[in-house]
Amino acid sequence: MMKGLLLTCLLCLSISCLEAQEMTVKRERVFTGTGLYGYMNGGAEQFLEYGVTKLTARDLEYDGEEYALEIYEMPTPEDAYGIYSLHVFRCQRADTLGCIDCLSPYQLQTVCGNRYVSLVFPSGSERAKLQADAVLRHFLSGEEAEKVEFPVAFQSLSPKSGILKFLRGKIGLSEVSSSLTHLLEGIQYTGVWFVEEGDLYRAVVCFETPDQLEALRKKLPAGQIRNTGDLFLECVGKEDENDSEPDGLFGF
Structure with missing residues (x-):
């Protein structure tokens, strides 16, 4: 850091x-x-x-x-x-x-x-x-x-606030993406960096072990994988149509 x-x-x-x-x-x-x-x-x-x-x-x-x-x-x-x-x-x-x-x-x-x-x-x-x-x-x-250490894929994103989310577990993940929640079912991850891009999303999923990375890779079509490293996988996907953005704190 x-x-x-x-x-x-x-x-x-x-x-x-x-x-x-x-x-x-x-x-x-x-x-x-x-x-x-x-x-x-x-x-x-x-x-x-x-x-x-x-x-x-x-x-x-x-x-x-x-x-x-x-x-x-x-x-x-x-x-x-x-x-x-x-x-x-x-x-x-x-x-x-x-x-x-x-x-x-x-x-x-x-x-x-x-x-x-x-x-x-x-x-x-x-x-x-x-x-x-x-x-x-x-x-x-x-x-x-x-300072916060952002993934390379999102370092140039500006502003980040209101756009880039970091999801540590199932509660946060389910609030922003049912598609990723289903995709990551049964897979252990340490965090997910998430951005919506039109009707698509882009995510960097981080892992503790290469085995969990491989488990996600096997679930994804090759065309959805943007980049991989030792312990991360960057992918794109389409969000479920019934998903909607949650209200902010205090409704503002």
Whole structure:
């Protein structure tokens, strides 16, 4: 993994200083393991599939605006990107100046090393939106973090947010592709990078052993295989007609 300063996008955050206004943490809660179930009301399984180890939730007030900040700590940057990729839709601003982020009318989401970060501003006001970058900087700056390691096939894709998904297991996979869910039935994989391209999809499936790669290769017509390596296979396919894109977090 490549090392770098904590999240390239911190360099492009608003230069306004939080010190000019008072940041108030009204409530802070920490959840680990199965403790997520009580907080998330049924959504914990998806996060646990990506190996979430800790959630820190803070209710904030800054410059007259309310914010809800959630920081999910994951095993790897890829896991953080994976859970992020399932929660970003219809970004008004995406991956600005090379960072992984998505700004929507009521929420700013980002990937910070092995952390998936969500900042919700219920008012949706322009002031709340303009201050959101600076609020995140207050809690995330000053550290180093590993970057997400994207497959070569998708490194040039820009923006990635809202387009490229990383699926760690059956829950995430079934949400975005019934075709791949059926194709990978009985095959062990470590992750799937997934992009829709019109009525087709393109996927890079990663494995722990060559035997599992061969098991998938035998299921696929040669024309659907784009590339292979020691422990990955890139393929294309057609999505089932009854599949539809799931709604985003909070319905935004």
